[in-house]
Structures are given as structure tokens and as C-alpha cells.
Amino acid sequence: MQSHATLDPRQMRLHAATVQAPLGAPRDTWLLPDGSTWCEIHGGDGHYRMRFPDMADFVVDVAGGLDCYPAPGTDAHTVQHLHLNQVVPAVLSLLHRPVFHAGAVAMDSGAAAFVGVSGRGKSTLVTHLALHGHALLTDDGLELTAEGDHFLAQPAHPSVRLWEDSRKALLPDDAQRAPALPYTVKERFVDEQLIPCSRDPLLLRRAYFLGEGHASDVRIEAMTPQEAHMAWVRHAFLLDPHDPARMRSLFAQVAAIAEQGLTYRLDYPRRYDALGDVREALREHAGDSD
Known part of the structure; x- marks a missing residue:
């Protein structure tokens, strides 16, 4: 529960189930790969409603806190998942804290992040690496915090x-599952x-933007600061891309990351039997840190 003037998105007031009343045109819409609506963003200027149709509304007030109004029939596990995986990263972005669509693991030299759109294999790769000695920081929703001239990768909730x-290829049958979600x-x-x-938190030492899987072997190529800048921006969580102040701070943040x-770029054949080669290539490459 939260009643502070400073918003902590990881804390939330949960209300009784409420029928989702009709709203006007959204300020922004997040779409699923099939083109259907995943989330509607309403409001602005520090007060937003994130509507996940037929599941829940999350009301964000920068000065007052975060409230959740589940739709009738939405279970607690679905609310928790939406909160942790969708709302928290989006609200952190509203608070001028950079969060990206990326997984991350611990390597010997620090954190290695794997950035990409849905379907590029982030979860498969970080799970494979975690099973082979590289502890998981996050499956998705990577928050970075500045420390001097460097950036720290922050750990998130421990799940993949x-x-x-991928589950059949990577995990034993008795791996501990969380409760099923109705929409995936x-x-x-x-x-x-x-x-x-x-x-x-671990020092971010490498970030790999995942390719489409067309490569015939493991390929790692450096990106120029200009290429890196645009790539980081494209993969940022943003609750309000129409907020000029937030966009200015995001561009400054990613410029600092890009200059590191x-x-x-990382591309490799999307075959499970190629993951061992990817792991060894990443170990060699990440071990080249100065």
C-alpha cells in the first residue's frame, strides 16, 4: 500500500473488481504482434490510466501513487504479472529512469544485456545462459541506473x-511453473x-541487439555510437512518448550509454543446438572487457 507523495511503481493499491467503463480516444495504444490492442494509455501530465482490455486498469498519479482496478474475473496472478512486467517498467520511464526491452545475465566482467523486440529469442538465450552459470538479472524490462560515467543493470523479479x-528444449519437466496466465x-x-x-546490480559491460536469426554462425559486430543511440531509443519502455521533457532525458541517457x-549486434542460427556456440562466443567476447 502506498500513500506517499513520491511514486514508487513497485507499490500499488489494489481495489475491488470494477467493470471497465467506456473511455474516449486513447493518448497512445500498445499493440500485440497480431495487431490487436494490448494496452490503451489515457490521460497525461503526470496522471495516466493504463487499460488492459478485459483485465485491469492501472491509474498512475506521479504525485499520489499507483492504483489497480481489476476487471471482474481477473485473478491475482494476472494482476501481479501485468503490474511487474508492464506497469512497473512503463512508470519507471515516466520517472525519467531508463528501462529497455532487454534481458540480462551476469558475466565474469559484469552484466551482459540482450535487447530486441518480442520473438527475437531474449528469454531463450538468457535462460540458457542462466542454466550454464550466468545468473539471471532480468528476463525483460532492464532498468539502468547511472553511476559516475557507467551504468548499472538492476535485477528484476526472478522469473523467465x-x-x-523452448521450455521442452531447456528445462526439465519438473521445473517449477508459476500459475498460467489467460492471455498467453x-x-x-x-x-x-x-x-x-x-x-x-552489476556494471553493464556489454549490450547485444539481437538479429533476426539469418546468420549461419555466431556473429558479433560493434555498433557505432549513432547506430547504438537510435537502437536504444527504439527499444525503450515509454509510458508517454509525447512528453517533451521525458524524451529529452531519454535521448541524453541513451547518448551516454551509446558513448560507452x-x-x-548479435546474430546466430535460431537452433537450440547452436546455443552452446553462442554461449562460448559471448564468454570470449565479454571477457575482452578493459
Whole structure:
């Protein structure tokens, strides 16, 4: 529960189930890959309503806190998942804290992030790496915080989400599943004995933007600061892309990240039997840190 003037998006007031009343035209709309509506954003100027149709409304007041109004029939696990995976990253962006569509794991030299749109294999890759000695920081929703001239990758809640084919290829049948969600066939796993997780922020040493999987072998190529800048912007969580102040701060943040010279393209064959080669290539590349 929260009643502070400073918004902490990880805290939330949960209200009784409420029928979603009709609203006007949204300020912005998030779409699913099939083109259907995933989330409507209403409001502005520090007060927003994030509507997930037929599931829940989350009301964000920068000066007052975060409230959730589940739709009738929405279970607690769905509310929790929407809150942690969608609302928290979006609200952090509203608070001028950079969050990206990326997974991350611990490497010997620090954190390695894997950035990409849905379907590029982020979860499969970070799960494979976590199973082979590289503790998970986040499956998606990577928050970065500045520390001097560098950036720290912050750990998120300890779980991964996998399609059935990835689950069968990577995990044993008795891996601990979280309760199923009504809007996706992806399965979520929270077995920390199987998938080790990092609880501490780590210095970001490498960031890899995932290609489409057309490469015949593992390929890692450096990106120029200009290429890196635009790539980071495209993969940022943004609750209000129409807020000039937030966009200015985002561009300044990603410019500082891009100038670190830690951003690369990564492409490899999208086959499970190629993941071992990817892991070894990443170990060699990340170990080249200065």
C-alpha cells in the first residue's frame, strides 16, 4: 500500500473488481504482434490510466501513487504479472529512469544485456545462459541506473517466460511453473534452484541487439555510437512518448550509454543446438572487457 507523495511503481493499491467503463480516444495504444490492442494509455501530465482490455486498469498519479482496478474475473496472478512486467517498467520511464526491452545475465566482467523486440529469442538465450552459470538479472524490462560515467543493470523479479518449444528444449519437466496466465500460452518459471538469479546490480559491460536469426554462425559486430543511440531509443519502455521533457532525458541517457562503446549486434542460427556456440562466443567476447 502506498500513500506517499513520491511514486514508487513497485507499490500499488489494489481495489475491488470494477467493470471497465467506456473511455474516449486513447493518448497512445500498445499493440500485440497480431495487431490487436494490448494496452490503451489515457490521460497525461503526470496522471495516466493504463487499460488492459478485459483485465485491469492501472491509474498512475506521479504525485499520489499507483492504483489497480481489476476487471471482474481477473485473478491475482494476472494482476501481479501485468503490474511487474508492464506497469512497473512503463512508470519507471515516466520517472525519467531508463528501462529497455532487454534481458540480462551476469558475466565474469559484469552484466551482459540482450535487447530486441518480442520473438527475437531474449528469454531463450538468457535462460540458457542462466542454466550454464550466468545468473539471471532480468528476463525483460532492464532498468539502468547511472553511476559516475557507467551504468548499472538492476535485477528484476526472478522469473523467465518461455514458449513451449523452448521450455521442452531447456528445462526439465519438473521445473517449477508459476500459475498460467489467460492471455498467453507462454509459461513462467520461478525455480531459483534451477535458474540462479543475481540480487545485486552489476556494471553493464556489454549490450547485444539481437538479429533476426539469418546468420549461419555466431556473429558479433560493434555498433557505432549513432547506430547504438537510435537502437536504444527504439527499444525503450515509454509510458508517454509525447512528453517533451521525458524524451529529452531519454535521448541524453541513451547518448551516454551509446558513448560507452559497449553496444553490439548479435546474430546466430535460431537452433537450440547452436546455443552452446553462442554461449562460448559471448564468454570470449565479454571477457575482452578493459
